[in-house]
Each structure stands twice: as C-alpha cells, then as structure tokens.
Amino acid sequence: MQQHDSHSAAAATFHQILAREDWQNQTITHLNRLPAHPTFASWRDTDAARKNQPSAFRRRLDGQWQFSWARSPFDVDARWLEDDLPDSRSTPVPSNWQMEGYDAPIYTNVRYPIDTTPPRVPEENPTGCYSLTFSVDESWRTDGQTQIIFDGVNSAFHLWCNGEWVGYSQDSRLPAAFDLSPYLQPGDNRICVMVMRWSAGTWLEDQDMWRMSGIFRSVWLLNKPTLHLCDVQLTPQLDALYRDAELLVNLSVAAPVALLEALTVKIELWDDDRLVASHQQLPGSPIIDERGSYAERAAIRLPVERPALWSAETPNCYRAVVSLCRGDETIEAEAWDIGFRRVEIKNGLLLLNGKPLLIRGVNRHEHHHQRGQVVTEEDMVQDILLMKQNNFNAVRCSHYPNTPRWYELCNRYGLYVVDEANIETHGMVPMNRLSDDPAWLPAFSARVSRMLQSNRNHPSIIIWSLGNESGGGGNHEAMYHWLKRNDPSRPVQYEGGGADSATTDIICPMYARVERDQRIPTVPKWGIKKWISLPGEQRPLILCEYAHAMGNSLGNFADYWQAFRDYPRLQGGFIWDWADQAISKT
Structure with a gap:
C-alpha cells in the first residue's frame, strides 16, 4: 500500500x-540549473591538477x-x-x-x-x-x-x-x-x-x-567539496610593449562566511615542470554594495615576466592552477591551459600581440556521417590536423558553442576561434522579429552570457559572435553591450545587423563580392574593397562566410586573396564550410 x-x-x-x-x-x-562556469575537475591536490591527471572526483556517465x-x-x-x-x-x-x-x-x-x-x-x-x-x-x-x-x-x-x-x-x-x-x-x-x-x-x-x-x-x-571554488575567470594581459604580462584572476568561493578567514586561495602558473609565478592570499574583494562586502570573492593580479606568447603559429600554453587551501591542506584545485596574447583593434586592423592577423578560416559544424552530431576527440583532432596541414589558422564555430573539449584542443594545437552564440532565426519574417522583441531578450541574453561564462578562459577564442542570420534588433544591442562590459579583452562580431550595424567591432559580411555591390534593400552588401573605404568606416573586414564550397570548388578564390593581400584592412575570411553534412542512413 x-x-x-x-x-x-x-x-x-x-x-x-x-x-x-x-x-x-x-x-x-x-x-534549478546551476550558474554556468568553466570546466571543472575538482582535483584534491595541486600536482594532479598541474599534470592534468584524471580526477577521481569527475566521472563520465x-x-x-x-x-x-x-x-x-x-x-x-x-x-x-x-x-x-x-x-x-x-x-x-x-x-x-x-x-x-x-x-x-x-x-x-x-x-x-x-x-x-x-x-x-x-x-x-x-x-x-x-x-x-x-x-x-x-x-x-x-x-x-x-x-x-x-x-x-x-x-x-x-x-x-x-x-x-x-x-x-x-x-x-x-x-x-x-x-x-x-x-x-x-x-x-x-x-x-x-x-x-x-x-x-x-x-x-x-x-x-x-x-x-x-x-x-x-x-x-x-x-x-563543501568548501569549493564555484567560479574562476582567468584573463591574461600584456603590457603596451607586448613583453611582460599579468594574469588577472577573479574567483568566487562557496563557503560559510564564518569559515572564510581560515581559507586562502593560491595561484600557480606552470610551464611544464617549471613554476613561473605564484601568489597566495585570503579570499576577499573590495566590492561593496547594498549587500555589504563580498568576502567570498577575490581579484588577484599575478605578474609574469616575459612569457612566451600564444598564437596559432606558436600555441605556447601555461598551466594555471587555482587552489583553495586551509593551512597546508589543499581542499580543492582547478586548472586550465592559458595563453598570453592580446587581441585588439587599432587603426582599423585586428591585431594579435601587436601584429595584424590574416584569417585563413573555415566554418565548421559538429557532424559525423554515421553518428550525426556526436563527435569524438579523435574526430576533433583529425579535423584540427587537417586544418593545420592545409594552412588554415582559424575556425568559426558555426553556429553554436562547440563541445568543451574542442576549445582545449584548439588551445594546444593552435587555432583562432570565433565562438558563436547558439542563436539563429533565419526563417522568421521579418528575420529580426524575435531579435527586436523584448519578450525574447532573456532567452537571447542567456545564450550569450552562459557562452562567455563557460568558455572565457580559452586563449584560442579571440572573437565572440552574437549568433548568425537573425536580423538586427534591440536584443543584439543589449547582448553586444553586455559582452563589451564583461569581457573587454575580445572584440565582438555579428553579421546580421547589416552594413551600418553598431553591434559589431568587425565588418563580417557573408558572400560579399570583391568588387560588385549587392543592393539588397534590408542589408546592402558593398564590394569589400569599397566597403572599407566608405566615409567614416574604420573597422577591419573579415568575411564570416565566403567561397561557398559545396559543389563549386571555391569560386573566385584567387580574386579574394589578391584583395586580402593588397588591402591591409581586408583581413581574410571563413570558407563555407569544412565538410559536407552527409549521413550514411536512409
């Protein structure tokens, strides 16, 4: 009964x-979903975290x-x-x-x-x-x-x-x-x-x-553990000479206030077996508002002299280990591969470590002909090796954040990544019907904010994207400004707002011609040479899609690349796309 x-x-x-x-x-x-956070493994000793050994406290189901x-x-x-x-x-x-x-x-x-x-x-x-x-x-x-x-x-x-x-x-x-x-x-x-x-x-x-x-x-x-790290944000910063650096660490701790005074947080930066820098302090933040002080938060700056810089050609990674300690006891340690690099736009050019980038990129869906949208680590490594062997240096996650392991591999092998929010409303009439509707702002915003909170520690991600083919509206404006406030270290791009959009730091059209204008009423596309010469236009241009490769073998490819070499502010693009989405199923 x-x-x-x-x-x-x-x-x-x-x-x-x-x-x-x-x-x-x-x-x-x-x-009841927990707040987004970077990938955790919850090691209980710093040595295992540093060596990225399998964690006994993270189990695959x-x-x-x-x-x-x-x-x-x-x-x-x-x-x-x-x-x-x-x-x-x-x-x-x-x-x-x-x-x-x-x-x-x-x-x-x-x-x-x-x-x-x-x-x-x-x-x-x-x-x-x-x-x-x-x-x-x-x-x-x-x-x-x-x-x-x-x-x-x-x-x-x-x-x-x-x-x-x-x-x-x-x-x-x-x-x-x-x-x-x-x-x-x-x-x-x-x-x-x-x-x-x-x-x-x-x-x-x-x-x-x-x-x-x-x-x-x-x-x-x-x-x-009961006392644990609940968020860690790692922001490498280079000085004006791109020589010395510091690692900015913002973290929060889950612990009763009464126990916080007995805890310390320790930051270690490792280059393989060599300790490069370290710092240990009490949790605590100078932030004070109507709630009071934030004793469970910490903001730490770790100076680093002359680090080896990260780029797609030289993907130098350091291991950042963040530990929560009580006396000599390590309660929990988390760790990530980080790279010191500086992404900025100056004088109309997208720069990495002070040098202009030329994006040899490709759009990539997560796809396998037998497993559908399930990709294994072996699939990902194979894609990266093929990209590197064929002189690609960048990949656009079209059109959604990828599986977490993808970014870790791009960090290590060296690929520039455009991480794109899982937003596309291509079939809407008009296309911006939802992006200009305030009732949809929470749904739009959650996809952008959670992408940042999950993936911000990866050096391979050099650009955030607000999504794909969703028109332009007030929701995009809100997301753009939120990203710029919460991560000023990366530019933001979005194609859908059209030629005059203020919600993108990069002109990133799809299928714009080299010379010829396309006078589409809602979103005109100028020839790319003309586009960068329009009055008041100071942004770099990187095609988010071009040279459609499904059956036409990259038409006019030489014309595009001659323009990229002749005009410094034309900084490349992303071919559509990496592989046909075929499935071996009837």
Missing part, C-alpha cells in the same frame, strides 16, 4: 510538471542507457520514473536518437521544421526517455555537492533522480549542470531524462544543418 501511494504521488507530480509545458515558454530558459520513445511528452507513462518501460531498449549516450532508429532526421536551411507560432511548438513533440542506474561513493552522497553535467541535449529536457524532479533546461549547445546532492541515496540511484525534440528554444536554433535530437554530448558527475 505504501509503495502504491508513493507511485501515485510521483505520478501526480509528474503530470503536474508536464501540465506546465515549460518547453512552450521562451521566458523559462531553465529551472557515457555508455549504454535505457531509452524509450514517445510521440509527445503527454504519451509518456509516469511509471517510467520508477522502472524502464516495456518498449525500452539499450542506446548509446551520447547519440542522436534519429541515428539509432527512432524518428526522422530533418535537413532544412531557412525554413523552420515546425509550423506553429513562436514560442509554441507542436503538441505532437517527439520525446526521448533516457534512464540510467548508477552508484556513487558514500562520500559523494554525504559530503559537498555532487553535480550532474550535460554537455549537450537537444532541444530541452526535464531531469528526475530517484523519482524526484530535479530541474529543466533548454539551449542545446551549452553545458547544463544540476545539484544532485539532495536526491542521492545509498546504493543504486536512478536518473531519468525526458528530452523534447521541440521547445521554445527551437525558434532560436534555425541553423542550416540536420535537425536531430537527444543527449548528443557527454554526461558527467562531479563532486565538489
């Missing part, structure tokens, strides 16, 4: 959650999960929260369910794959029900905070643990983390993930690509 009552209560809660239809509301970008498919969320049996449904079968995670025999992949460029009015999506909304049973060490259950992190789920999902609802997230291309600590139990634990193919977020994801669904990136468990 008690078990029946428990099931009835869980079923009632399940149906109440579905009745809210959170996925139909663009203002609900998440429920990839593998075989149980999966069942339904035509809509409302067709899912609530008993799934307790046990797998009769039609469930084993499926790999990560994967796209369309590549595993369920539902149909859809390829479309401009036209949306759904025919409803934003933010609504169809009631018949294919839904994947994933479940996994796992156990954790007792210390993970009783000490600190145990997070579950989904690197990518398309397009929105609800999460349950041991029958209790945990939270909700949309935005298919950025990590979503939740605190599992209150829900874990001794022995086996069961998580259930309900993934909706369509959500309000779908209206912001109208990219030219296959439309697929599922848990298509890795899933992780991360155990953070």
